[in-house]
Amino acid sequence: MNVMEKPYIAKATINIGVGEGGEKLTRAEALIESLVDQTPVRTYSKVTNPEFGIRKKQPIACKVTLRGEKAEKIISMVLAGLENRIKASQFDKEGNVSFGIREHIDIPGVRYDPDIGIFGMDVSVTFQKPGHRIKERRIRPKKNTKSTKSYKRRINGINERKIPSYYRIERWLLCQENTEKQQENVVDVEITQQ
16 A cells, blocks of 8 residues: 555544533543543533523533544543444544543543543544645645646546647647547657657
């Protein structure tokens, strides 16, 4: 397999949705920090929902984004708690996967702490191929147009990059008649003139 085609784990995001701020959210943050040794970030509600008692811009959850070895370590820990089983419906069309765990004490090596309690969590794993960052970077982003350009340049199996411009016009005029014999002559002209 080509090295540039091999996907890798770009990041893993762990989210604990509490639904309210205060002490419960603080305990969820303490749990994430004890699991991954990284400070989580609070997420805030976007809309007001009186049925759930949520106001706009109220802290309701916490999350942490992991990359590299930390991401691989936490993914293997959580998957061990799920007995290394994932459903096909948990993958999206890009190949990323999201799964949840009902109780954090299902993860091997994690013990129950009465000060924290029991929380469930969601884990989202993002896969990327090398070179994907070029499209998403802030400075000089580029589209991967090399493949589309080379496709446009190839007409009737001939690569136009190797043909000088004055031969392209001649070839185009000959291809208008669209016969195989004339296309073979164009290929001969291309090879003999270079």
